[in-house]
Amino acid sequence: MKLDNIVIAVSISSVVMVLAYLLFYYKTDAYVINNQADIKHRENITITRLHKVPIILYHNIDGKGSYSISLKKIKNQFELLKKHSIKVISLQTLESHINLHNPFNQKVVSITFDDGYRSMYTKLMPLADSFNLPFTLFVYTDNIYYKSKNNLTWEMVKELQNHNIDIQCHSQSHPDLVKLYNKRTMQSKYELYREIYLSKKILELYLQKPIYYFAFPYGRYTVELTELCRDAGYKRVFSTDYGPNIVIHDNFCLRRHHIKSNYRNEKVLTIAW
16 A cells, blocks of 8 residues: 555645745745855865765665666675775765865765665665665655565665664655656646655655655756755755765765666775775
8 A cells, every 4th residue: 555645635734835836936046156265265175085975876686677786796895895994974974074065084985775675674774784884765655655565664664764774755756857847737846846845745754854865766857856856945966977976065966876787896996986
């Protein structure tokens, strides 16, 4: 059984918010104008690896497809990071350093997972415990059930949260938000509200915690979509643009690098290095 009933209930109670959200739908001026002296000061800073934070993106473990990694391989990759003294940090730690424009004192990397496969509970959770590493799991709410033999359930998601796996938002039904935005109909605007805003509220209701991060489905986004996420209350959004994140840059949208099944472990080390 999916979340249809709770979606309806929350939707009804949020009518005023929907109207306000649609009213400001084309808002594009929410970017903060940085102090010019501060910008000039930061431009003169020599960027080193201590200013750069790669974010690694996985999907499934021991599943099918090019984005599923074997359990043995992912263990080896985590061991490799540990062997080379690359510290795994949470997205919250990364955000705090970006807010303060503060470089790290060693090489760091963040590790995220998307979608919410059952293997997150059966295989990732034991890894989080054995390696004592912080992970972030972006889930879409239609993929979480009350009872299921193949998918994550809400009880499992709550348990993951208690095992150093931070749950964040990946929309409600995982559509291509760029295509949805480009339709520009009243129906598509409501669907965007549901995918960006309502999914956040559902997760907050079930997990009893604030949801601050949103990962775009398929990594696809536009400036307008990032503004909708900002209006919805997210502190950062995440794409699949490759490259590290520079902590002295006030980027609202952060980059992540897909890890594919055919990647050699050394390539993952190169991305994190």
